Amino acid sequence: MQKYTVEQGVVTPLDRANVDTDLIIPKQFLKSIKRTGFGDNLFDELRYMDEGYLGQDISKRPKNPDFVLNQPRYQGSTILLARTNFGCGSSREHAPWALSEYGFRTVIAPSFADIFFNNSFKNGMLPVILTEQEVDQLFKECEANEGYQLTVDLDAQEVRTPSGQAFKFEVDSFRKHCLLNGLDDIGLTLQASDDIHAFENQIKQTRPWIFKEL
Template sequence: MDKFTVLEGVAAPMRIVNVDTDKIIPKQYLKTIKRTGLGTGLFSEMRYDDAGNERPDFVLNQPGYRNAKVLVAGDNFGCGSSREHAPWALLDFGIRCVISTSFADIFYNNCFKNGILPIVVTPEQIELLFDDAERGANATLTIDLEAQQIKGPDGGTISFEVDPFRKHCLLNGLDDVGLTMAKKPAIDRYEATAATSRPWA
């Protein structure tokens, strides 16, 4: 998992509440267990028409937001079924941070496990961020995880809270496997001791 330290990039505004995981990545894309290639299916029912053509009014199809790294979203983002493909699709598209006033619990947890930082802000703060994001390619936000701050294009800052353990994992690029491997010396010592004390096992 890539480390998350400071992220600077265009923020795309999505003023839609209750965006569920089926909207994020529809069910027809769930046949794979690969984490790559899902970016094309991200928000596909909103991004494309029935003929597969891009809808020009959808935010991520607009020139200023095609390379967005941050998503500023409406309340209750990531609700619905517990598919891990949702953060995979966001990450494959290039989104490393999602900011909202609330998230569904399972989606929120899955984001941290896949290198995406979900940030919860107040309704007043989200409006400020929507205003920033609606500037198109000039809507650059800087997310400093160590300082726990969001810096807007005009230099204004918003502080946010994050669980210390999850912060540690993101800063160091540690997913569940990485956390286990960090304890490899202790695991190796245990296995060596077990092999000596129980050679029949």
């Protein structure tokens, strides 16, 4: 998993509350358990003018020019700014997969759905909770300034604006450790690989019948 330390990037404002996981990545695209192949269909219903389906050639699909992801000023964005209860709905892990593959490393909102919040950390993406007043300010600044960027410093636990204003956020110490070191569940397990191998060798000596070929 890619480490998360400091992210400085263009902000995309998604000015709506209660964005559910089916809006983030619609159900018809969930037939794969791979973590790739979902970025093109992120916010599919909002992003395109036609109905999307699996295997479709997106280069021929008409885009909605009013949707933020299709506007030139937000291209290459790595920070998504949203409203309350982001990631609600079903528990699909494909939602953070789609956001990450598109290029977002951070989502900032006043609140998140619990399962989406947990899934984000497990996939190297940082969900940042700020107050509604702070988020309102960021929306206004983003709208007023093309190419608006924020700096998200995980170690310092703060979001910094171009003017130098800093907003503090809370993050669980274990999750912070995992992101800073690029450790997902598999990475955490592999840290104990020497102990695992030692245990396996011990079992081979004390219970050799377990390893007998049939």
